[in-house]
Amino acid sequence: MKTENWYDYPQYFDLVFRDETDLEVKFFEAAFAEHASGPVRRLLEPGCGGGRLVVDLAARGYDVIGLDISKPSLAYLRNRLRRRKLSAQLIHGDMACFQLEQPVDAAFCTFNTFRHLLSEQQALSHLHCVAEAIRPGGIYILGFHIIPLDxxxxxTERWKARHGGTEVSVTLTVREFNRARRREQMRATLTARRTATARVAARTIRCQSDFDLRLYTVPQVEKMLAKVESFEIAEVYDFDYDIESARDIDDDLTDALFVLRRV
Structure with missing residues (x-):
């Protein structure tokens, strides 16, 4: 069986995490009300991938912009929006270097997408670009893992999900971990199995991709954010997405969700 690139199958990645979507979006709306000044209607997701969050927020009436470097992901997202008779602005671009024609009220980037920016220069360029894209008083919700001391x-992490006649399983394995270089190499293996029906044949697709992610400790995050004077830390949460449970920035913070406010 041929092994495919999992970035060419965004529908399966979205299926694995679709159960998280409602929880995330409800947190976003609570954070808009709690931490942003003024109404929030215009949104940006840099690194939107297959766009599960873009679609959900567009369905709730937001004016959403999705930006991604993957053409297959944007094509899939465009088709999803068309099928549901929704609209969103989609931009093919690099999340490390972009510019919007008009400012947004808020932006969000979760599930470690930020860690694909492998250098300090790329990370800071991204943060400055997002800050320029958000109006004063708007917020940026940024979520990624921080490495604990131990x-x-x-x-190795594993997920499974099923929708209709399709079952997807994902295994994410750390292949190399280097604190000095601040890199970890990951291998993602995805298997999607579709059962046969009267209209479609059975199908199995196996995807495998290796990629690097940048490592962050708490002091490294604090040092980086201090270099972006256009943002202040409004609050910190974790991946429980509970607006009532703010977190301290300390060594116990690993699944970090920062709410950055544009000053």
């Missing part, structure tokens, strides 16, 4: 250098 991080397991041989970590």
């Amino acid at each position: 991080a397991d250098e041989e970590c």
Whole structure:
């Protein structure tokens, strides 16, 4: 069986995380009300991928912009929006260097997408671009993992999801972990199985991709954010997405969700 690139199958990635969408979006709306000044209607997701959040927020009446460097992901998202008779502005571009014609009220980037920016220069360029794209008083919700002092250098995570006649399983494995270089190499393996029906044949697709992510400790995050004077930390949460449960920035913070406010 041929092994495909999982970035060419955004529909399966979205299926795995679709159960998280409602929880995330409800948190976004609570954060808009709690931490942004003025109404929030115009949104940006840099690194939107297949766009599960773009679609959900567009369905709720927001004016959403999705930006991604993957053409297959944007094509898939465009078709999803068309099928549901929704609209959103889609931009093919690099999240490390972009510019919008008009400012947005808020932006969001979760599930470690930010860590694909592998250098300090790229990360800071991204943060400055987002800050320029958000109006004063608007917010940026940025979520990514921070490595604890006792991080397991041989970590493996697994997810499964089913929708209709399709079952998807994902295994994410750390192949290399280097604190000095601030890199971890990941291998993502995805298997999608579709059962046969009267209208479609059975199908199995196996995808495997290796990619690097940048490592962050709490002091490294604090040092980086201090260099972006256009943002202030409004509050910090974790991946429980509970607006009532703010977190301290300390060594126990690993699944970090920063709400950055544009000053």
